[in-house]
Amino acid sequence: MKVIPTAISDVVLLEPKIFGDERGFFLESYSDRAFQELGLPTRFVQDNHSKSVRNVLRGIHYQLGTPQGKLVRVLQGEIFDIAVDLRKSSPTFGKWVGEILDDKQRRMLWIPPGFGHGFLVLSDTAEVAYKASEFYAPANERSLLWNDPAIGIEWPLHLIGAGGPVLSAKDAVGLLLKDAEVYA
Numbered sequence: 497m498k499v500i501p502t503a504i505s506d507v508v509l510l511e512p513k514i515f516g517d518e519r520g521f522f523l524e525s526y527s528d529r530a531f532q533e534l535g536l537p538t539r540f541v542q543d544n545h546s547k548s549v550r551n552v553l554r555g556i557h558y559q560l561g562t563p564q565g566k567l568v569r570v571l572q573g574e575i576f577d578i579a580v581d582l583r584k585s586s587p588t589f590g591k592w593v594g595e596i597l598d599d600k601q602r603r604m605l606w607i608p609p610g611f612g613h614g615f616l617v618l619s620d621t622a623e624v625a626y627k628a629s630e631f632y633a634p635a636n637e638r639s640l641l642w643n644d645p646a647i648g649i650e651w652p653l654h655l656i657g658a659g660g661p662v663l664s665a666k667d668a669v670g671l672l673l674k675d676a677e678v679y680a
């Protein structure tokens with residue numbers, strides 16, 4: 497597993513070794529041992545899988561009280577995956593990183609607890625799978641507004657249709673960072 501740093505040191509890209517042959521390919525998508533060697537957490541309690549159509553933007557989500565670390569990968573398609581640092585005490589509070597995840601390189605993004613997470617689908621459809629370090633707790637769930645200028649995420653909107661991103665009703669009314677409850 498190759499580790500590729502991002503602009504926020506706690507968020508890392510992980511590139512698996514892909515063994516291709518005439519049958520197809522093989523890769524290790526998660527290894528407890530590799531994570532231990534990298535000093536990354538190894539306790540995951542939930543695996544999630546979603547499918548979305550082109551232009552869908554899910555996020556920016558986080559859970560207060562029960563923050564989830566997430567190991568995100570794309571099974572099919574291509575997404576622009578983002579993480580926003582929501583830890584007030586962090587030197588990178590309010591900063592974001594964004595990475596392309598796809599079914600070619602099959603890179604994974606490790607997003608520690610304390611971050612908001614979201615993604616924009618750039619392919620006709622995209623299936624996203626992610627491991628979470630805490631259970632889903634709907635009462636704790638929060639949504640930040642995807643285009644809050646105070647965060648300033650550079651979504652690759654030039655790659656999607658003129659209509660802009662497709663949001664859930666919940667995400668369309670996400671909060672601005674200045675009005676949101678975040679982590680200490």
Ligand SMILES: Cc1cn([C@H]2C[C@H](O)[C@@H](COP(=O)(O)OP(=O)(O)O[C@H]3O[C@@H](C)C(=O)[C@@H](O)[C@H]3O)O2)c(=O)[nH]c1=O
Nearest residue numbers: 544546554555556557558564566613614615631632664
């Ligand atoms: C996230 C989640 C949703 N659900 C249910 C609730 C709801 O009826 C349905 C769809 O939920 P949502 O609209 O919140 O799904 P979605 O917008 O895909 O939410 C996800 O977005 C990405 C960006 C994340 O980082 C995830 O942690 C999660 O928040 O699935 C669960 O049962 N368990 C879960 O863990």
